[in-house]
Amino acid sequence: MGLNQQHEATLRDTVRRLSDTDNLTNICPSQWQGQPLPSQQAVKEIIYLSRALIFPGFFGDSDVTRNNVTYFTGLWAEKLYHLLVDQIHAGLSMDICTDTAPDYDEMEHKAAEKAAEFIKQLPNLRRLLNTDVYATHRGDPAATSTQEVIYCYPGIRAICNYRIAHELIKLDVPIIPRMISEQAHSETGIDIHPAATIGEGFTIDHGTGVVIGATAILGNNVKLYQGVTLGAKSFDMDPDGNPIKGIPRHPIIGNNVIIYSNASILGRITIGDNAIIGGNIWVTQNVAPGERLIQAKANNVLRIKQ
Amino acid sequence: MGLNQQHEATLRDTVRRLSDTDNLTNICPSQWQGQPLPSQQAVKEIIYLSRALIFPGFFGDSDVTRNNVTYFTGLWAEKLYHLLVDQIHAGLSMDICTDTAPDYDEMEHKAAEKAAEFIKQLPNLRRLLNTDVYATHRGDPAATSTQEVIYCYPGIRAICNYRIAHELIKLDVPIIPRMISEQAHSETGIDIHPAATIGEGFTIDHGTGVVIGATAILGNNVKLYQGVTLGAKSFDMDPDGNPIKGIPRHPIIGNNVIIYSNASILGRITIGDNAIIGGNIWVTQNVAPGERLIQAKANNVLRIKQ
Amino acid sequence: MGLNQQHEATLRDTVRRLSDTDNLTNICPSQWQGQPLPSQQAVKEIIYLSRALIFPGFFGDSDVTRNNVTYFTGLWAEKLYHLLVDQIHAGLSMDICTDTAPDYDEMEHKAAEKAAEFIKQLPNLRRLLNTDVYATHRGDPAATSTQEVIYCYPGIRAICNYRIAHELIKLDVPIIPRMISEQAHSETGIDIHPAATIGEGFTIDHGTGVVIGATAILGNNVKLYQGVTLGAKSFDMDPDGNPIKGIPRHPIIGNNVIIYSNASILGRITIGDNAIIGGNIWVTQNVAPGERLIQAKANNVLRIKQ
Amino acid sequence: MGLNQQHEATLRDTVRRLSDTDNLTNICPSQWQGQPLPSQQAVKEIIYLSRALIFPGFFGDSDVTRNNVTYFTGLWAEKLYHLLVDQIHAGLSMDICTDTAPDYDEMEHKAAEKAAEFIKQLPNLRRLLNTDVYATHRGDPAATSTQEVIYCYPGIRAICNYRIAHELIKLDVPIIPRMISEQAHSETGIDIHPAATIGEGFTIDHGTGVVIGATAILGNNVKLYQGVTLGAKSFDMDPDGNPIKGIPRHPIIGNNVIIYSNASILGRITIGDNAIIGGNIWVTQNVAPGERLIQAKANNVLRIKQ
């Protein structure tokens, strides 16, 4: 149960090496000057509370009823506010971690403003997500009710996190939005960058492997299946051979477009309204409105009869 | 630490808007008449307990030994029973959420019957899952023991949830089975609809991105690799242009079929016994028993030498 | 609230059947002789603590500062040591579960040696993972800081677990490494076998669906996108028609290779240094150093204009 | 870590003996017919919530502010209601544990009525307890504020539990009131039987060892110090030599009476209004209004000088 003396020494020595702050400062200067880091646990709670506020009973405490919905909502909103203030503050601190003399009071004030502004948008986020829920129910023969969609469709969870994170992006909150979308990625296998722009009535079915890049723009009533990539084709490189950050490099998808499973749409191309992209297809050029791309006869498959 | 007055007002106003039950009634009438909603946390516990009962020690408390296995099993079974009664009841309530005067006592009685019936099937579920475990061990050169298969193969977890959920489907339990399979989807990236029909000795390797549709039928000793879709090719539409629900639209897979990674089998086609489908292949037509489909020479790939 | 008498009988009977240790002994003899089984919860804590020690503040408690980093590190390291001793011991016990008279004291001694040796490697694991973090930041135009990479890139989590698990594989620890990598698979959709050999500066973007087999060898500065498979093409079978275990069957990838999304590299082939494999490509033959494989014109896609 | 075989057998045998329900039925028949027993943990929560509702912020969550007091209060009240329904039901079941066919539905209905009625009394309980707080503050030179009295005076906690329990006694709730007052006894050393009758402005200082019997009656503005007993002098015995239950046997204390530390007032005597009983005094006869009993010169103490 105890440690033998040699292992004691090993632990002591390793602890010393791992705790050397000079060594750690490379990773994040702000942390080692006493500023708090964002907390993954807090971000999980932010997601939990936001979902509970948007879909009470489906997420959060399932005991919500008409009698107590105001009480639950009231406490959730206040808790969310405080968590957001702290995490936005931490994000802002980290964002300027090379600065010399940040004004942390000003930063906290800004964090509180952004937190309140976010909460103000929650009713609108509920409205938007309801368009997604209804579109999903309408479009999937396996969906028996809108309730099932909210409970069981990973697409709704991923879109929910996207819409939350996107709202924070609009408020210039650093890092936290990406942590929120990455949580949805882990939960659902759907990776939507929070900077992407996505219209109403958005549907993702099954969803595992879906990737939507940071500069992608999607219209209303778009529907994606599992494995669809809305990605970059190539990066513009700087003189050192590293990709230049911030250039539009992902596709623009029109209204009412359907993209079937495992299709890849790559580069700053445009898929016109009402287009349909078949499964497993690789698209690197514009598609006209109403156009339909399908797999041709599978001429590179050998059938070996026994 | 406190809220400034303006933010207080923002929160108060947002809480009021989010708690407006008229607005919420659209989502689920039953909830706002005081009936409980299904609880995602409870469903997680149902999965946890069912797995623990089927594979004691591997799932659930790892302190299970020959001395205490009866005691653990006894408490798990009783707890599972009570959780199932509540969740099945909640599912039944929600299912009829447009009804005017449901008989909740009758509903609770039915829920208890279904819960007991499910628990009665657990020994058979263990037997079935053992066929999956042995098939996986036999078929994968990287698997060193059946223990490793139970601990480390996401396929086993996904199939376990599927078999649990399918049993509940057979008992006409609404929504809960889908919540159970979606949990496995989130955990493993494997999305098996609980209404699918799957034989013994079923194997999924790696598994991320696998999709098996609601009307699919699989024989015994089927083996799938990651990214395989057993999906629908198209939906029959009703006059309003929405998919008609409930029509058989997914493939029928024979015994001893192997389907390699990222292949897509689409539509109500039949893959005959002992057939082999190569990786990345798109199949929309019947495959004969024993037939083998493989990638032809990669004639659409350019090799650019430097 | 109580059980009716018939359900009581059902539960009692099912508990009896599920607790029958004769039946259970098939699964794991060691367990039913009183030896502990590995615990999934403990393995999760091992991952949590290892990550916290490597990236303090980013994982584990976010309150780590320069004032307390030694204290946190000290307690984490000791807790990790004890968890590892128990789990390695459990793994060793299970590994020999057919033996007749194992020496459990010797086994515990060995487990403690391995645990201490692992902890000694943590500073080196931090160094290695930092090469992965910097490579990811350099190579992705969407990454705004190395902090964002550590917080938000699933690739880093998967590689982190891989490097931890691989270290344990080198110490001949059974089963636990696979449990660790499977946790990362569940969390990220990235499935790296801990026995694979991977160089420094390794990058995975998005990552869902990536599979890297047990005998794969990767050089330095390799970059993979989502859905890439480094898999086996076929297995050598023994006379009973089962795959022979332990044969090298996965590809060797050179330095500075980039492999785009959903490409499959299959079999014991070699991809030369600096090669680039385009998205969605199926590769089963060697690729020369510097060679570039891209999708040819999509000649099997039909464009149907309306 | 495991058990040796002999100890296994010991445990198994002892478990068998301890689980023998025939043996247990002596203790409580109702329990072994499937009815729930009162839960000590639930009773603790009932106390916790009642105190929080009466003195928000002082007990319960200290984050209560003007912004959220309605939300906290709302959830606490609802939770208290449900706990009370269950515990009152359990108490009623146990009370009739010799009956043959109790109507449990009727019992639950009654439990709900009593729970609602109790909650309705909470504002009045707050009013009453405020008289106790103000009296305590006024009467103790060491009390610096009413806040200190609520936080730090065990008397207030004991009186609070008494007033809660007494309200339940008035509603004919069995056993639960005694569990509530015994909790206060454990917490404070003050043992007030919930059936006692106590007026407003009641003060207990220090309080350890105070005992107030079931049939005692106290007027307004009574003040007790530590160790005071308001007890029975003797019991009327039945023919078998056992005390007869239910006979008035404890004192009646008038208004504005002060009783100093360790005094014992025994039997159905009357202490008149405004009387003062000195410390350590043994009183078994009536005391007139305004009368003052003090220790005479300590004539039974020897002073031994060195």
Add this chain to the structure above:
Amino acid sequence: MGLNQQHEATLRDTVRRLSDTDNLTNICPSQWQGQPLPSQQAVKEIIYLSRALIFPGFFGDSDVTRNNVTYFTGLWAEKLYHLLVDQIHAGLSMDICTDTAPDYDEMEHKAAEKAAEFIKQLPNLRRLLNTDVYATHRGDPAATSTQEVIYCYPGIRAICNYRIAHELIKLDVPIIPRMISEQAHSETGIDIHPAATIGEGFTIDHGTGVVIGATAILGNNVKLYQGVTLGAKSFDMDPDGNPIKGIPRHPIIGNNVIIYSNASILGRITIGDNAIIGGNIWVTQNVAPGERLIQAKANNVLRIKQ
């Protein structure tokens, strides 16, 4: 939120001083050689489990029913066994903390023997405690049922801990028995030394302030009220003026003796069978069987009429 630099230095310096093991070794040498100390939390769990095993449903989980009593009992007994082994081991280690080379393996073996032996005595402890419960119910007019006695009488809790601790004393377990009885003292205000010898049918009413010394001997059917001391009159001193340990110095109480509140019985005197000692009386000489001591007329009280 952070620490200012001066406070950082204060904390660092204080931590250094408090962690100086040279300084700490005075307190307990064994601890600083790596041996575990007894854990107060573990002792609390030992009490919790022992009580639950003796009075299932009243203590421990209140969900115990005839269906699951065996399962609960089984897990409680095993958990109790393991806790006892660890704590007895820790107690034995501490007991010999001045020794040079203790045999810890032998110690663990002994600890396991004692733990098993203790558990074997649980059915007998239940039998004994039932005599206490019935005696209490019979003797107190306020007790409405034996259930109320188990739930609400602090005397039963204190006697329960005493009987548990005394059993461990008989097994030569060091320190743990005193920790168990001190927990009861904290919970009830009743301080019974575990080395005292107490017969069946023991009753304590109210109990706050009761003290029973280590060498006291009580017969059957003894009844004590609050504040009774069965103490030492004086200590035999060694040449240094310190009390000599281990000498019989507390009273011997016969069968069927009743001692009323706040009486003090001091020294190695004998109170004969069936004697009655009145409240507040100071007794330092033998009392004959059947003798009755009562307060004479309160001749040292002044009555001051107004």
Add this chain to the structure above:
Amino acid sequence: MGLNQQHEATLRDTVRRLSDTDNLTNICPSQWQGQPLPSQQAVKEIIYLSRALIFPGFFGDSDVTRNNVTYFTGLWAEKLYHLLVDQIHAGLSMDICTDTAPDYDEMEHKAAEKAAEFIKQLPNLRRLLNTDVYATHRGDPAATSTQEVIYCYPGIRAICNYRIAHELIKLDVPIIPRMISEQAHSETGIDIHPAATIGEGFTIDHGTGVVIGATAILGNNVKLYQGVTLGAKSFDMDPDGNPIKGIPRHPIIGNNVIIYSNASILGRITIGDNAIIGGNIWVTQNVAPGERLIQAKANNVLRIKQ
């Protein structure tokens, strides 16, 4: 499970009445202006951490060893610092709850100063408490080791809280010290006002019912038994008939004084060095150095022989 409509209305109405902040403002104005109230839970943690820092292993985590004592101590000290800052701040806010415009920033600064100063005193508190431990061990024939004294003597816990609280009193911290001493009172039945002045080597045996008033002064090596009161005899009243606060009114006890069980020493009298006060004695006049007061022959007890 739901509420009937009438009970819903009852709850809603009661919640409204209990949440009326006008009504609540009487209790504490500061709270309802958004300032935090002291938290009983936080005060419990302050006690827990202070005890753990003073007696590591005996209180707090029992896994403390020479290897990790620095790490545990470091984290405990920092956590204690932050808890103290918050609670002292809350105490200061409440203390001035009638003020109009307090400077909360200044208050937080002062709270941090006091917290750091308190922590600086911890090594001295350990030294002082060790004198109490050794005195207790020396003076009690039942104490087998100093370890037993720390684990099992309520006196040590009460004195520990007293010494902690007294240190905070010296730093002019409001309310928190009283909350700390009241926790000890609840745990041990020993009520020591934190403003009392107590020398080294202080011993309390058994302790239930001990009361030490706010203006009491005790020398070194004082020993008290259970039920001893060092109290006020009477209060000076103001013209309204209320006690005047702050006047010295409790006894002064010299060095090496022993006071036996249930003795009451009342008023601003002096008990000289080396005096001994017998049990159950009522003292309201000075006692000379070395004097010994004992119970005279029990001349007011009647012995009734049968």
